[in-house]
Amino acid sequence: MIALVDCNTFYSSVEAIFRPDLRGKPIIVLSNNDSAIVARNREAKALGVPDLEPYFKIKSQLDRLGVVAFSSNYELYSDISHRVMEILGEYAPEVSIYSIDECFLMLDGCSYNFENYGHEIVDRLWRDVRMPVCVGFGQTKTLAKLANHIAKKSKKLDGVCSLENLKAWDAVFKKLPVSKVWGVGRRLTQRLNEMDIVSIYDLKNANTAKLQKRLNINLERTIEELNGNRCFDFESQPEAKQQIYSTRSFGEKIFTLEELEQAVSMHATLAMEKLRKQSGLARRLTAFISTSRFADQTYSNSGSVQFSVPHNDTGLAIQAAKAVVKRCFKPRYAYARAGVGLIDVVDENPLQLSVFEAPQSEKSKQLMAVLDQLNKHEQQVTYASSGIHQRWAMRRAMKSPSYTTRISDLPVIKC
């Protein structure tokens, strides 16, 4: 048996952990720069707050409705996520973290009453973290994911759903649309509907031989998984990314080359940190700058640099990013956004070099190792080209305190 534990509206639930006054109130969380609404709790959804809506457009309406808005507080979210995952590690011999708020548990060979076990997990995460979660059980990852969805939607189930006895669920599967199946996106749903496959029941009993000609191999696997036959590995590590991007809108418009260079230097630094974390090397870097799409005078340009040696050296990446920006820069535009991408990413080991490529120097590798060690917990040492006064830094005007990661931000308790 496999379980999927999924936090309910994770970001907004985190915001209520140290704010009991907000529990049961509508909460939303905004994206970088406070631009769009990216998370809404149940109460906010019930009020009809739309997803991904530009915040400034409906701010006054939300204020009137008493909706509480927060800027993204990634420091807090990642600590709380870590606590949730730490606790889940106690509930299974093997776990696979799927995202910041989702985790699969491998329970093969465990002879629990799964419904009771699920409630135990729900109660424990509420008690220890104040995180509401739902738990779904199924023979495969696809079924565990589906069970979790059913647990979230049905009030009767109280947050736990087990598809252990698969046959008993046909009536429910007939009512659920195929789009609720893991990996079935909008476009695939459309194509399936054209073939009269509308409900999950339809898909589960579809003729795979017939479908395969018209659709891809992954769908066949999904159908197998819906029938309780495992096709997806219980891999503990997500696959390394082939591309790494770091981009962001500026807090305010910027006009000078110097400031743009600072911004891309920071993005190059962040992207390289991510790259080193996954033991990767990059062969190519792209950088771009652009004005807002809505500006009177729009301009956007990008460029890329091919490295003679695949590497993960922050210094070289900054050099490259700055060179691109220098080439792209045109004065008198109000720049709103910049970013850096690392493309053509390869694994550090085993690295296959072409005849003309030399490996990254030992000196540079050592420097990067020291840099990462120093910056492990907090950004302490950076390349000076990132600038000291970061006017372009992210706007997070409504950020909650970092209750669990900063001593100056501790919650205050009345005595």
Added chain:
Amino acid sequence: MRLDRLVRCAEELGQQPLPSFLEGVSAGFPSPAEAYQEERIDLNEVVIKHPSSTYFARASGHSMRGCGIYDGDLLVIDRSVEAKSGFVIVAAMNGELLCKVLDTDNRCLKAANPRYPDIPINEEMDFLIEGVVTHSLRCHTGT
């Protein structure tokens, strides 16, 4: 599955480097200090029994002086400890976080300072125990 992990752990332990001693190797009488090599005390280990359910907070107010909790002290709160009568707890009451002594017999939250009244707990209240204060920490040098 569990047995596999045990075996793996045992193997990894076997591969760990042995502690290195600063004492040089000499053929004479060994230093009596060598036998006592130990890790330095880690305060986290002393006050945090359950890291994933433990939080720090700042006390504000004077109602808990009788328990030795003063304004500005740092509180260590464990959500996983069962709150028993007589324990210092943090509770959410009507949306506010309070630190008081739990008295289940009289269904109330007691202050540890005679100048502060008890707070009765009743059904209409929005009341939830948020955790047990396991330790408190005070800075005695005024900074």
